[in-house]
Amino acid sequence: MRTADLPQIRSLRLFESMSESNFEALMQAAYLQTFPAQLDLISEGDPADFLYVVVEGCVELYARSNGRESTMGMIRPIGTFILAAVLRDAVYLMSARTFQKSKILLIPSENVRDTFEKDEAFARAIVLELAGCYRGVVKEHKDMKLRTSVERLANRLLRYHRDQGGNGTVELPYDKRTISSMLGMTPENLSRAFNTLKPYGVEVDGSTIRFSDIEALERLAKPNPLIDERSM
Amino acid sequence: MRTADLPQIRSLRLFESMSESNFEALMQAAYLQTFPAQLDLISEGDPADFLYVVVEGCVELYARSNGRESTMGMIRPIGTFILAAVLRDAVYLMSARTFQKSKILLIPSENVRDTFEKDEAFARAIVLELAGCYRGVVKEHKDMKLRTSVERLANRLLRYHRDQGGNGTVELPYDKRTISSMLGMTPENLSRAFNTLKPYGVEVDGSTIRFSDIEALERLAKPNPLIDERSM
DNA sequence: GGCTCCTCTTGATAATTATCAAGCCTGATT
DNA sequence: AATCAGGCTTGATAATTATCAAGAGGAGCC
Structure with a gap:
């Protein structure tokens, strides 16, 4: 791994409080790689050989x-995935592929478990992350068990709205097919759910959504x- | 807490490998209580004051x-709940009530977190549990996102069947209303789902289910x- | 026994969600 | 400009699931 990347990694919440020597040893064993979009990284059922940390991309x-x-989730910087499988030395329960071109840190599972034993600060960070x-x-x-699909969409939009500053406009962070899968519905149904939200002041223009009556939407x-x- | 209960607790996977002194200190702070059925223990949104360990009951x-x-899940001996909230010092995301009369160990959150720092073996056990x-x-x-309700029921029955020895008969472990809620459907729908499974050799007699064609059910x-x- | 409460089931209907088949639009390519 | 492909939308229809209402059956109780 290039030393130039180390400070960036080191500042991640997962690594920032561990000892310098343990960090160095862990990085010695790790790989930082850049993958193109839509590349399969892991497949459910495979043994958990690495812990993955998304440094850039998605x-x-x-x-x-x-x-x-x-779609079970989207991981953006700085997030890890399949931590649980690594810690239990089990197989992955989910598959993963790059959504965009992504820079990813791969740490061999065994080193993660060893370092967990050795470094208390790392153990604490791991537990908080997990x-x-x-x-x-x-x-x-x-969300899935207690809400209808329209409610899930409405709440997701409100969340994006808040995340993006809450100025009455939202830019969808993913294509609609992906969003529909995240929300547990078909693409056709997502279209119709947007139509259902129209009377509540939700106007769709491609991937831009405008809200003219946030209170109605919240109700x-x-x-x-x-x-x-x-x-x- | 009564000393008579200590060996039983000590043998739980969560506690068996920690140091004797740390175990004693943790138990010093803990309460072992028996609660009647259908008693509310915690309510979602409350701060996580205790880690709960189900010693007997459900x-x-x-x-x-x-x-x-x-219903989000059923915890039987020996299981913990709301461990994540305790570790993050956050509010509970789920409510809990006794299903049957239950013996429950309550450990103050702060002591769990302190002991986690002090005792490496406990930390490891906590992480595996989490x-x-x-x-x-x-x-x-x-299960919820990838299967229809009939499929969820069929798979749940097959799981119970395996757990109970796989001799062609299953005794439902909970009343049907609870099972329907666990499976994310209404009680009416559960009844109908059982009817849908009839052609696959599933015969319902109260809380006893008999299978005459396991292979068809598995298909x-x-x-x-x-x-x-x-x-x- | 007769009563009551409760769970479970069934029927009728409505709401929700999925499927299939076009069609539209946009952006890329030639 | 013409063509093409892919993502998105819409319509028609079917499947799934929920809701409301009623009734069957069982366990406990007086």
């Missing part, structure tokens, strides 16, 4: 069964911090 | 939003280890 996690496929991922899935699962969406807040 | 995790409610819970939710989420269910296997 990675899509997805799962398959029965010939169906569903617990955060866990809570993320719980929220997704609640419909009934956002719930215990589902929609990323940080909670 | 606890239901559930979530609410929009006036809807859904990673296991995480993978459990991911599987539930895949319908298409079980997937990466969703249905508890241990993976």
